[in-house]
Amino acid sequence: MLIPNFSSLPTRRIDIQCTVPTTVEVNDAIARLRAAVVKIPNVAREPQPQIEILRMTARGVQLAVRPSAHNDHYWQVYHDTQKALMDTLGVNCAAPPDSPSPPAAGPAGVPA
DSSP: OOOGGGSSSEEEOOOEEEEETSSHHHHHHHHHHHHHHTTSSBSSSSOEEEEEEEEEEEEEEEEEEEEEGGGGGGHHHHHHHHHHHHHHHHHTTTTTTTTOOOOOOOOOGBBB
């Protein structure tokens, strides 16, 4: 089993996935989010934060938000990026983007 040594390099990439609802114009959302992420304290200037489209889902467009930070600031940048997503786009990325709804129960507990 390989155990990653995250302290071997000075910076780490933070990977956050977030689904932007279909009611939001995705290019505008990416531009606003990019502007917000670069303002977060301790986000590395190099490599620049990446914000890319991962896939289309029934709920919207899934984005990959990938800032980098020095190892000492990883969690601060991670949490501040989550907050930037909520503040900038009104999106809560804590919930899985494509989690299925539980099936409704039919009569006498029979699955629908």
